[in-house]
Amino acid sequence: MFRFIVKRLLEIVPILLIVSILIFLFVHMIPGDPARLVAGEDATLADVEMVRKELGLDKPIVEQYGTYMKNLFKGDMGNSLKTNRPVSEEIGERFMPTFWLTVWSMLWAVVVGLLIGVISATKRNKWQDYLGMFGAVSGLSLPSFWLGLMLIQLFAVTLGWLPTGGMESWKSYILPAFTLGTGVAAVVARFTRSSLMDVLKEDYIRTGRSKGLSERNVTWGHGLRNAMIPVVTMTGLQFGFLLGGSVVIETVFSWPGLGKLLIDSVAYRDYPVIQAEMMIFALEFIVINLIVDLLYGILNPQIRYE
Amino acid sequence: MKKAYGLISLLALMMLLVLAGCSSDSKEGSKDASKEDGKPAEKEGKDIVIAVADNFTGMDPHDTNDTLSGSAQKAMLEGLVGFDKDMNVIPLLAEEYSANAEATEFTFKLRENVKFHDGTPFNAEAVKVNFDRLSDPNSGLKRHSLYALIETTEVVNEYEVKFTLSEPFGAMINTFAHPAGLMHSPKALEEFGKEVARNPVGTGAFKFVEWKPSEGLKIEKNEEYWNAGFPKVDSITFKPVSENGSRIAMLQTGEADFIYPVPTEQVEGINGKNGIEVESKPSIVVRYMSMNTLKEPYDDIKVRQALNYAINKEAFVKVVMNDQGTVLDSIIAPDVQFYSKQEPYAFDLEKAQGLLKEAGVEKGFKAKLWGGNSSGAIKAMEFLQQQLAQVGIEVEVVPMESGTISDKIWSVQNPDDAELELYYGGWSPSTGDADWGIRPLVGGKDAFPPKSYNVSYYDNSEVDQLILDGLQTADLDKRAKAYEDAQKTIWNDAPWVFLSADNTLAGKKNYLKGIYLLPDGSLSVSDIEIEE
Numbered sequence: 001m002f003r004f005i006v007k008r009l010l011e012i013v014p015i016l017l018i019v020s021i022l023i024f025l026f027v028h029m030i031p032g033d034p035a036r037l038v039a040g041e042d043a044t045l046a047d048v049e050m051v052r053k054e055l056g057l058d059k060p061i062v063e064q065y066g067t068y069m070k071n072l073f074k075g076d077m078g079n080s081l082k083t084n085r086p087v088s089e090e091i092g093e094r095f096m097p098t099f100w101l102t103v104w105s106m107l108w109a110v111v112v113g114l115l116i117g118v119i120s121a122t123k124r125n126k127w128q129d130y131l132g133m134f135g136a137v138s139g140l141s142l143p144s145f146w147l148g149l150m151l152i153q154l155f156a157v158t159l160g161w162l163p164t165g166g167m168e169s170w171k172s173y174i175l176p177a178f179t180l181g182t183g184v185a186a187v188v189a190r191f192t193r194s195s196l197m198d199v200l201k202e203d204y205i206r207t208g209r210s211k212g213l214s215e216r217n218v219t220w221g222h223g224l225r226n227a228m229i230p231v232v233t234m235t236g237l238q239f240g241f242l243l244g245g246s247v248v249i250e251t252v253f254s255w256p257g258l259g260k261l262l263i264d265s266v267a268y269r270d271y272p273v274i275q276a277e278m279m280i281f282a283l284e285f286i287v288i289n290l291i292v293d294l295l296y297g298i299l300n301p302q303i304r305y306e
Numbered sequence: 307m308k309k310a311y312g313l314i315s316l317l318a319l320m321m322l323l324v325l326a327g328c329s330s331d332s333k334e335g336s337k338d339a340s341k342e343d344g345k346p347a348e349k350e351g352k353d354i355v356i357a358v359a360d361n362f363t364g365m366d367p368h369d370t371n372d373t374l375s376g377s378a379q380k381a382m383l384e385g386l387v388g389f390d391k392d393m394n395v396i397p398l399l400a401e402e403y404s405a406n407a408e409a410t411e412f413t414f415k416l417r418e419n420v421k422f423h424d425g426t427p428f429n430a431e432a433v434k435v436n437f438d439r440l441s442d443p444n445s446g447l448k449r450h451s452l453y454a455l456i457e458t459t460e461v462v463n464e465y466e467v468k469f470t471l472s473e474p475f476g477a478m479i480n481t482f483a484h485p486a487g488l489m490h491s492p493k494a495l496e497e498f499g500k501e502v503a504r505n506p507v508g509t510g511a512f513k514f515v516e517w518k519p520s521e522g523l524k525i526e527k528n529e530e531y532w533n534a535g536f537p538k539v540d541s542i543t544f545k546p547v548s549e550n551g552s553r554i555a556m557l558q559t560g561e562a563d564f565i566y567p568v569p570t571e572q573v574e575g576i577n578g579k580n581g582i583e584v585e586s587k588p589s590i591v592v593r594y595m596s597m598n599t600l601k602e603p604y605d606d607i608k609v610r611q612a613l614n615y616a617i618n619k620e621a622f623v624k625v626v627m628n629d630q631g632t633v634l635d636s637i638i639a640p641d642v643q644f645y646s647k648q649e650p651y652a653f654d655l656e657k658a659q660g661l662l663k664e665a666g667v668e669k670g671f672k673a674k675l676w677g678g679n680s681s682g683a684i685k686a687m688e689f690l691q692q693q694l695a696q697v698g699i700e701v702e703v704v705p706m707e708s709g710t711i712s713d714k715i716w717s718v719q720n721p722d723d724a725e726l727e728l729y730y731g732g733w734s735p736s737t738g739d740a741d742w743g744i745r746p747l748v749g750g751k752d753a754f755p756p757k758s759y760n761v762s763y764y765d766n767s768e769v770d771q772l773i774l775d776g777l778q779t780a781d782l783d784k785r786a787k788a789y790e791d792a793q794k795t796i797w798n799d800a801p802w803v804f805l806s807a808d809n810t811l812a813g814k815k816n817y818l819k820g821i822y823l824l825p826d827g828s829l830s831v832s833d834i835e836i837e838e
Contacts, residue, residue, distance in 0.1 A: 032709015033717055040371030044451045044746075045757040054446045082363050083519050084503055094520050149551045157558045164555040165547065167521070254547040256520030264361065269709055 001297070008290050012283070019282045020072070020275075024065050027274050034269035038081050055081060068275070078272035082265070087276045090261065095280075097167055098250075098257035101180065102242040104173055109181035110188055110235060117192025117231075122219055124197065132189060139186030148179045148252035165254035176253040180246050184238045191234050195227040202226075228299050236292035240285045347581025347815045349563070349836050352540040354818075356831070357547040357562040361519045366503035367488040368440050368447045373736070376485035377829035378523055378544055382423075383488035383508030386414050386433065387479065393590065393641045393738040393825050395483045399428060399509065403482075409474040409780035412482070416465040420532045422491035423513045430461040435492040437469065449486035452737075474778040476785050480643065480739035485828065511537040511832040522546060538820070538835035557582055557813050564821055566829060568811040570628035581816050586630055589810045590639040590743070590825040591734040593631075594802040595675070595690055596762040598726050603667050604762075610800040612661035614651035617693045621653075623806050626686045630809040636793045638743035639807040641825040642735055644776075644789035648797040651804070658697050670698025676715065677730035679705035687730050690803075701728070716755050721763050729761050732808075736826055740789040745773050748796055762801035769795050 035052035036043070043051075052058050056067065071078060077087035120132040155175060156164040162171050199205065200223050208218050245259025258277060265273035362375045367383060370376070380388075386400040397403070400414035420428040439445055441456040457472045471478065481487065494507035506514050509532070512525035522545040527537050545562070547553045550569045556562035558580050568576070568584055577584040597604035597613065604610060619633040636648050662668050675690060677683045684705050691701040706714065718724045735743035746758040750770040753760035769792050776788035797804070810823040820833035 030709060031713050032707070033712050036712045036716055037708065039448060043371065043448070046454075047448060047451050048756070050446060050450070051448065083361075084364060084369075084500070085519070090519065093518060097520075149555075152552065152555045157555050160559060164559055164561055165552050166545065166561075251549045252552055254545065254549070254552055256518070260548075261520070267708065 104177040105181035109184035113185040113188025116189040120193040121196040136186040136189040364503035365506040385487040405780035430467040477739040477741040480737040566812040591808040608665040616658035618653040634804040644740035646790040675728040764801035
């Protein structure tokens with residue numbers, strides 16, 4: 001397993017290199033002249049040209065990539081075109097808010113989602129199942145944007161219990177984490193239900209039951225463990241997406257996170273920030289994938305790493 | 307049966323949730339009548355929170371170009387002169403100023419006993435350091451072009467400073483009043499260099515505390531402010547909140563004391579409730595539809611005038627602007643210096659059709675209308691599409707993202723290559739002077755893209771001469787005459803369909819006084835106070 005982890009970690013380097021080239025090309029292909037956007041709305045041509053030179057955008061793209069990579073190896077991701085602050089600072093400031101929001105959202109979503117999924121699967125076609133699945137479908141179909149604004153109206157404006165947004169105290173986490181997790185909880189519930197129902201039909205479950213195992217032991221001990229593999233895969237993916245920053249939620253709740261930053265930087269053609277953010281998202285996905293693969297082994301010891 | 311009950315009760319629960327969310331305004335009103343009748347809402351402490359729509363880009367006025375950042379900078383840094391509520395130039399760090407007749411020399415007498423926040427004295431030397439930085443072409447500053455004409459800045463004596471320009475520029479006083487002319491402490495400039503953008507030190511009413519782009523900016527009271535009795539609050543925190551609904555919720559809960567902007571369609575819903583007042587004031591932002599005068603059929607003045615008659619501008623203000631604006635009656639708005647009112651093109655479809663007939667296009671034609679992709683711009687363009695259909699002009703609306711606009715409109719090198727036909731746009735002359743409202747937009751070949759913003763490719767030598775006349779003198783009467791004639795000619799030539807001037811919209815708790823938006827959309831917070 002140790003060798004497996006080291007091997008997977010080493011693989012990250014070439015992947016990131018390829019990703020960096022793709023991202024660089026992609027970012028420079030977005031229509032729009034960053035020099036003009038940076039120079040501002042009523043800038044003259046002279047201003048625009050000055051900014052272009054200042055940013056090194058007048059150089060050939062290969063040379064720009066070379067400079068970018070050279071600086072990257074020195075740990076310098078450049079400066080934001082918009083605020084002129086180092087990109088590492090811009091991103092560093094926003095990484096933890098997004099990270100913690102994601103963790104809290106995932107935590108409640110997975111717990112609640114699993115619970116609903118298991119209940120639905122074991123009480124198949126009973127009212128508990130219908131209620132659970134109705135909730136899951138609603139959770140999936142409510143636009144998070146709408147849900148967020150509704151929650152603000154109810155809990156912040158009308159009741160005055162929670163803040164409307166920002167990131168001041170633990171209270172600030174409740175509404176955005178709830179909104180962000182709703183969709184995930186719904187997906188987890190549905191995946192768990194169908195996966196567990198499949199597993200409960202398997203022969204070894206029947207064997208277990210005939211051996212006199214309690215229904216609780218069969219479901220939670222044997223069934224759920226095996227049903228978890230697709231759920232873990234899907235949860236890992238969701239986690240990756242959320243870590244990428246949920247733009248809508250961060251906008252509605254004025255959350256100082258990565259999603260909002262990405263949208264702002266794309267609108268501004270803030271090349272260095274877009275590049276750095278996309279690299280981080282790529283890295284996050286790779287790491288989460290690795291964790292998911294490791295979890296498979298814990299869930300099912302028959303899975304061997306090579 | 308059981309499952310049906312489950313479903314019904316769940317549905318009922320959800321309906322309740324939705325209703326609770328929707329009806330909060332009315333409930334709030336009936337619960338506490340005092341909140342509805344305009345009595346001051348309550349405020350504890352003297353720390354103000356202002357929610358704005360975007361992040362600031364930097365705190366160096368010499369190197370930023372967005373109005374929003376300018377608003378925060380103005381609270382900490384001051385210029386020689388500034389603007390009052392109506393965009394008139396007023397003395398600030400200079401007590402008096404004068405200019406020679408040719409508008410090439412400008413002398414300022416400075417206010418004495420003023421100190422920067424770091425203790426550095428404010429004097430002629432400090433002014434020189436700032437304007438030497440701004441006028442240096444190698445500075446790499448975004449605002450250099452505004453002050454590129456300054457050839458020398460001389461220290462006459464400790465409290466007098468003289469600027470000499472390389473050529474006459476009659477609009478210079480307004481340029482000095484522009485937020486880009488705010489002054490840093492010379493010591494801070496030396497210490498921080500370009501990093502003053504994150505460490506602003508000025509002479510203003512408030513001192514810099516902290517700025518995190520994602521979370522906001524905090525400034526605090528300058529106890530030694532030269533204007534005795536001000537500021538009257540302890541601190542101000544600016545928070546970026548881009549979602550309109552969230553900004554409004556913050557004002558309703560009292561998490562924010564002031565928000566800006568308020569979307570036009572939400573004004574009715576919040577004004578007068580929860581101790582909230584919405585202030586709507588005329589701005590100098592103009593909305594227009596330009597026509598490419600190099601292209602058929604827009605090269606014909608009759609067609610351009612016809613389009614002006616074909617569009618009901620009152621309806622435009624009502625429908626598109628939700629009544630938060632006025633019909634435009636010149637190329638510049640009334641609060642711009644040297645504005646001169648013109649006779650509006652009335653809404654007259656018959657006249658429009660007659661003119662189109664005279665131009666030989668009575669059967670109408672197809673047109674492409676380009677513009678931004680914000681919901682407001684799209685709404686405006688669809689309105690124009692519907693109006694022009696009445697005279698047989700079939701308009702295709704093409705909303706574009708800002709980067710695409712910059713490629714397809716502002717970066718076109720050769721005017722003949724411009725694909726642009728009709729463009730829906732807006733402009734705010736940030737110096738508040740007619741020059742910056744006219745020259746970049748219709749100032750002949752010198753203003754064609756990519757150099758500037760003349761998207762109608764309007765080129766009239768008479769107007770060019772008048773623009774020049776207006777710039778070559780500091781004599782206010784002569785300047786006024788030149789711009790009056792220019793506005794008349796441009797109005798008649800109709801390179802645009804002149805649509806409307808926006809209102810600025812801000813929401814505040816009714817205990818706040820002294821805070822206001824200038825017609826250029828920038829915010830003034832130095833005189834802010836809380837009514838007891």
